[in-house]
Amino acid sequence: MAELDTTTLTPDQLAPMLRCWxxxxxxxxxxxxxxxxxxxxxxxxxxRAACITADDHGWSPDGTICSIATVDWDAVTATAKDTDAPPAAGSVLRLACALADGVKHAVALGKELQNLEPSDVPLVLEAVAHTTGRHHADAALRVTGRFEL
Structure with a gap:
């Protein structure tokens, strides 16, 4: 097992590693x-250096060996507090952390949602739906901006 330098990995390389974890x-x-x-x-x-650790030898859910990357949600919270990022990016980061570990990393939901850019809204809605298992139900989400079923 060898630790990988996350600063040299691209987002496209990290994505399957994070999904595996x-x-x-x-x-x-x-x-x-x-x-x-x-x-x-x-x-x-x-x-990536502060919040993600990667290794070339991890276990996938099906028991095969794969490269794996993990997120340190405590480090993510610290980064979200001390960053030069645009407000919307900071809110996305805090929301991701809250979704992943909301008991430990709760957020003021209304405040964070108000900071989002229009292009962030569908991403956040999809993430929220995912936590409820909607991706297993093959349910399509329709976001209209109106409260209707």
Whole structure:
């Protein structure tokens, strides 16, 4: 087993490694997918160095060996508090952390949602739906901006 330098890995290289680690934990899958789809944080070498650890030898959910990357949610919380990122990116980061480990990393949901850019909203909604298991139900989500079923 060899630790990998996360500062040299691209977001596209990290994505399957993070998914391998999060597989089967819906809340962690949601937080990881939000980081992957948003891309801002995974593109930052300082974030990868501080918050992500990677190894070339991990176990996938099906028992095969794969490269794996883990997120240190405590480090993510610290990064979210001390960053020069745009407010929307900070909110996405805090929301990803709260989805993955909300008991330990709760957020003021209304405040964080108000900071989002329009392009972030579907990503966050998809992540929230994922935590509820909607991805297993093959249910399509329709976001209209109106409260209707």
């Amino acid at each position: 999060a597989a089967g934990m819906e809340n962690v899958e949601a937080g990881v997918e939000l980081l992957i789809t948003h891309r801002y944080w995974l593109e930052r070498g300082d974030f």
